[in-house]
Amino acid sequence: MSHKWEINGLSLELDLDDADNMERYEKAFDIMAAEEKQIPKDGKQSERIRAYCKLFRNLFDRIFGEGTAEKIFSKVPTSTTAYDEVYISFLEFARGQMIANAQARAEWLSKYAPNRKQRRAASKTVRKSEK
Numbered sequence: 001m002s003h004k005w006e007i008n009g010l011s012l013e014l015d016l017d018d019a020d021n022m023e024r025y026e027k028a029f030d031i032m033a034a035e036e037k038q039i040p041k042d043g044k045q046s047e048r049i050r051a052y053c054k055l056f057r058n059l060f061d062r063i064f065g066e067g068t069a070e071k072i073f074s075k076v077p078t079s080t081t082a083y084d085e086v087y088i089s090f091l092e093f094a095r096g097q098m099i100a101n102a103q104a105r106a107e108w109l110s111k112y113a114p115n116r117k118q119r120r121a122a123s124k125t126v127r128k129s130e131k
Contacts, residue, residue: 003097005089007086008072008074008075008076012064014063014064014093014097016097016098017101024063025063025094027062028058028059028063029059031062032059035054035055035058038051039051039052039055049078050078052080052083053073056073056083056087057070057073072086
């Protein structure tokens with residue numbers, strides 16, 4: 001399972017099954033939600049677009065480290081559409097990783113923790129052999 005997000009010529013590693021990485025991810029989104037409320041609702045459209053794009057720049061710097069946003073967005077116009085495309089790519093990466101992690105865990109558990117019917121059958125076999 002890949003823990004690398006490929007975007008705009010960059011390869012960024014993030015393992016969302018790691019507690020420290022997940023904590024950083026969660027905090028970054030919590031801060032983003034608070035910052036989003038501060039985007040002006042009126043005024044110049046250009047200022048709102050810049051504030052909107054800054055949300056994503058801050059998000060990626062918080063998750064991957066300072067300076068990452070500059071690398072991700074260096075060749076991207078300051079456009080809500082362009083920034084949304086990067087954000088959607090990241091969300092798909094994160095969602096795919098979480099699904100893959102859950103599936104791998106479920107497979108592991110089913111392999112080493114047989115279902116109830118199998119455990120009962122095994123237990124009956126053991127009891128019969130003890131007699």
